[in-house]
Amino acid sequence: MPRVLGVRPVPSSVRPTGGRVSAPEGWCPRRRGHAIPGRCRRRAGRSATSRPFVNPLAPVDVYALTEPRPFALRRQPSWSCPPSRPASRSHPASKGRKLLYRVRFGAVWVLSNRFDAPEGAPDGAHGRARVQVGEWRALTRRGGGQYAAVVIDSPGSSARETSGSAGTGGATGAHDEGPVRDVASARGAADTAGADGGAAGVRRVARGDAAYHAAVRDPLFNRLVPGGTPDAVAYPQSEADLVALVSAARDSGEKLALRSGGHSWVAASVRDDGLLVDLAAFDQVSIDTTARTATVGPAVRGGELGQTLVAVDLAFPVGHCGRPGVGGFLLGGGLGLNWGQWLPSCFSIRSMRVVLASGEVVTASATENADLFWLARGSGPGFPGIVTEFELDLRPLPRDIRLSSWTFDLAHVEAVTEWVSRAVRTLPASVEVSVVLQGPERPDGPATAGGDPDAPTHVVSVVAISYTDTEAEAREAFAALDEGPGPGIRPSGHTDRLSVAFDELHVGVDATYPDGHRYLADTFWSPRDLGDLLPRLADLLRRAPSGKTYFLSAMPGHGEGRTLLPVGEAAYGMHDTSLIVPYVIWGDEADDAVNRAWLNEVKAMLEPLSSGHFLSEADLRFSPERSAGSFRTEDWARIQSLTELFDPTGVFHRYPLA
Template sequence: MELGRDLEGLLVRRGEAGYEALRAAAVWNGLKPERFPDVIVQAASEQDVRTAVRFARSAGMRVTVRAGGHNWVGTSVRDGGMLIDLSRLDACAVDTASATASAQPAVKGRDLAAALAGHGLAFPVGHCGSVALGGYLLSGGLGWNPGVWGPACLSVAEIEAVTAAGEVVRCSENENADLFWAARGAGPGFFAVVTRFRLSLHRLPTAITTSAYVFPLPEVADVTSWVVEVAASLPPAVELSVTLGTAPQEHGTKAIAVTATCFADSADEAARSLEAFRACPLAGRALTRSEEQPATFDALFEGADALWPERHRVAADTLWSMEDLGALLPLLAGDVAKAPSGKSLVLANITPAPPGGAAMPDMAFSALGRSYVVGYAIWEDPAHDQVNIRWLREATGKVVPLAAGHYIAEADLLATPSRSRRSFTPGTWERLRAVRARWDPEGVCQSYLQP
């Protein structure tokens, strides 16, 4: 088989013209890993994916995959082997009669939301609109409106994938169920290449509404105590998020911002849902306050884009914890106050109960704690790499003893070898290994990134 001749898309080997541009483009982060695949295949079709996997298997090459999301450590870029770039596979078709969509892995969340809105439909896309579906859904997908819609992978009804043997299979709860189980949460260690998702869609809330308070950072203990209390009284359609960082509107003041996003169907419903949030007893201590502002998905994406600007250098780490935010965030406030970059931040929320109060279905993804915290070091100058990475690891290190695990999509897999394993329950980890042994016994697909 002559791989280049058999592809519709692009094949570039290390050392050839265009290689470095493709390698760099495979990582959204401005901080590029010093790892170099032997071959990069930019697939132009689903058949290209099958051709590439079959060639890699016959040649004894290991395969990694990228779809186009924000994987900070660039897990798809490895030394040696083949990187399959799916960024051109971005077709999407909506079936309004069945309220489903067929989407390829490079479809961006912003584009999917726009396509669905015209039909009065929605999907729990990621908070950053530029994130592609592939890696996001495979990792579980912590997206908008989690109290009602749950993690995004919960709304994946079926996948089509190229296996490590180069065969095309469909997977659902009723067909190839073990591979489907792994596809909903395994993340960058998934042992097949998903080329298409069938998504179950939701009705679009017609009155998305946001309210927010921004407090001085020294108020962190009282504010997080109130957040934990008020979260228990808010309906599932209200998503709470807490950010420790710099408040641009306050001329660089370090602050704690609390935002409530309500996915309602009328202004009256939003007002009722946000009543407890509006009655914040600490409101008089806020630097700024906004009440019940109408929003759209585009507006929500713009807010996220401002936090994670393009062409910046980023390091991140996450943790789930059984402790509440009142025990976690005060431990981080001092580090945020002295962060070497004013753009660095800590984001946190309270894990919502499963939608409808039911148990989560059987899938590789599971929320490992009642609280979720992620720290981001964000800077521009390459000369400041080490000081910012050190800041992140020292800061998150203060709360790691309280961690119940990590989120595989954003865990700092370079920090310690245990990050991957600790992103799953022990039973899930062993089951992933068993399912991998069945579907990829030769190890064609690269497993989790290790230091």
């Protein structure tokens, strides 16, 4: 019998469907497949367990109590409850659509999509709640998203055989009988789904089909899509499907390109000819709270992973943007949250399962297939294999995360960047600092609906985030920034040590990447301080064709970026004092040429000051030399050698070319 141990947000872009499973005793199946633990009104002649329990990952209407009623969860093996049985207690009076109920183990997400903000909260406030053992808490609406329960396997059964559990999410905290494991794996279907039909049994959308254009382009974040036209898009559901696709490609000479999320700035998965393999089905998540590890599929979005881990008081350096799939993010190195302290995310990979060009499925780790493990951590879109799951090392969730920000008129860019360059060298590693140059169409800018009409047109903003456990630690961590850029230079906007949830840090970043737009980006590592680099870019920003375009910059390791990485441990090894990333953002195809010309000006200015590039956001399509320039010379030579070793016949596409 399945257990339902946690919930997670269901992105608006996801509409999962699935089979039916039996409802555990004491659960209430509700309209469109939802269930709440406890007693429920049952229709005459039909018990809860005899009614179908629809895949709870499907979009749901949340069942909320409308009147006070007593209930308590019943202890049963499928719940793995603690042996003690707390006394029943009456349900407190509910207000509006609030849902309150008692749970019996650990910390579990309660679910809702229709709850009011907390009493006394400002308009538009978002709320979130967890309930601890024996406590009552009200859950409030959070971000307007739907929430869904996660069905996992119970003793004596396998979630890998449960078709309704293919898109997993959160899990509860640990309870008395061991770690919570949320397992729903596309890998597990290898024994069934693809084994009979081979590559021919994998669904494809071929060139010429009515759905072809949408299959290639709709999942892509960037509307500036290159002209590549793959022969078809394939949708494998299991490792067996992937093995069959790789074997068929090897025999036929067909090349494979991979897509885990579609957030590549250069649409690296869209290549001429060959097969585009969409890994959307590989979105499994399994968390071991005792070992502090997570096993995740490549299609899991970083924002979703962060939310899932927060539910069990754990963290991982997921991307600052919540949308990318972790597959491409990790293979490219992964400059994630708190990366100055936690290092780029690829250094937190413990192991991975890889389908090789030979069709063999292997595990890669520091002790098993070590060369493959080295290659996978940083080689990005040139990696010659398909990773079906990553085992990640997790960290305790910082208990007190604080954000401070300062926004100044761009006229003060020199003083501001000199202040930051001085301050970061005395900041603790637990503080992450970014400096952003933005134009009038920034999210809160004067040219944006809802923005501040009196704000400066062009600004330089400093954002500092501390990852600590107490407010006192955060205050001490920020101390080096207290002096400011100097007398007479006052910020037009300032946020002082705002408390922020770990899984909400990506919200502000996501807002700077509007949907339906066209993007160019490039990256520049430099041995110079930001105070020497950013003032040179101020005039270029003022002349940018689009008001949405901006520069993002940082000094990883607080100016000690060159010594931040363990040298030679992974393919990812290019670091320096400062990193600058121009993001060119516009909406109209007619403006493609003028925005491309502007980025070329930026390149001409920064390249003489640069020591290399960050592969995942480099302009690989228009500057293919960026591939080699994103690695140390000796690492690039080793990448080339290992790529030939693992894929001698070229089953997988190499790095994107112009």
